[in-house]
Ligand SMILES: NC(=O)c1ccc[n+]([C@@H]2O[C@H](COP(=O)([O-])OP(=O)(O)OC[C@H]3O[C@@H](n4cnc5c(N)ncnc54)[C@H](O)[C@@H]3O)[C@@H](O)[C@H]2O)c1
């Protein structure tokens with residue numbers, strides 16, 4: 001199978017996507033001498049042979065290390081490697097690695113060029129696309145960062161061979177999110193398939209990933225700086241982010257619960273049907289995702305209030321009209337608080 005190359009023109013630069021690529025072709029895109037790779041311990045230990053001959057910075061894995069301290073450590077190591085303006089930085093990992101890499105590369109010497117090799121389903125279909133980079137500040141998700149596009153994304157599905165099953169499940173939450181907001185056909189396709197079918201069939205998986213890359217890319221191209229349509233990608237994320245770090249949930253698990261919460265609100269104030277809500281819950285459960293959490297409403301409200309989608313005393317909340325179609329609705333805090341209390 002040959003590499004499929006696609007180019008997308010963002011406001012700041014053209015981003016090249018290499019589908020069906022192998023990691024070894026990275027050496028044809030960037031020069032080994034002027035490139036520093038950033039990955040985490042899990043990816044490094046599982047796929048060590050891929051890193052032979054590359055200067056590599058290995059960070060600690062997981063959301064708890066997606067903090068400014070990890071960025072500072074990377075900056076120190078870039079200095080040690082004597083990285084300069086010609087240095088290219090490539091993040092190889094899940095969304096934590098790509099978010100941190102884009103951010104660290106963007107601030108070192110006011111900005112080095114960078115690219116990503118996403119290694120989780122979630123990073124392939126979502127986190128590596130669109131140029132949002134950054135870190136959490138304590139429990140506040142993605143509070144610090146910037147929007148800057150990578151030069152390229154390289155998709156090598158062989159990384160997924162070592163991805164733990166729970167991380168496959170994690171990534172399917174964003175796939176189901178895409179189906180909910182933009183693609184009813186994809187929703188039906190997922191209803192007719194199973195996780196095991198995708199894990200076991202490389203072609204099926206490749207098609208699924210590319211379809212989702214396309215959905216996310218189209219949304220971002222239309223609205224890079226999140227004035228309109230890009231907000232829809234936050235479906236399930238307002239409540240999801242509030243519970244994610246507080247209950248130490250995987251991102252996908254948190255937004256799965258968040259999507260059900262948003263669909264309950266959609267039913268109450270946006271005529272989303274109870275039957276479609278039940279269909280969403282069934283699909284999430286089919287892909288082994290949680291649909292409910294008994295959370296502490298007061299505590300979660302205090303975190304939720306700090307969400308970046310807050311505007312004064314209102315919150316831009318993403319609701320469904322129907323499966324495949326979402327809208328942004330501005331909900332006053334008092335009303336939102338009572339709606340959240342009913343979840
Ligand atoms: N920038 C964006 O637009 C955007 C969008 C969605 C999510 N995100 C962020 O992405 C993060 C979640 O991403 P994630 O789920 O990929 O998390 P992650 O980077 O923590 O990866 C999940 C786990 O899988 C391990 N792993 C990664 N690749 C592996 C492989 N090939 N084999 C074995 N283990 C592997 C990692 O070490 C980690 O333990 C969150 O921080 C979220 O905020 C960002």
Ligand SMILES: [Zn+2]
Pocket residue numbers: 126174237251255
């Ligand atoms: Zn997400």
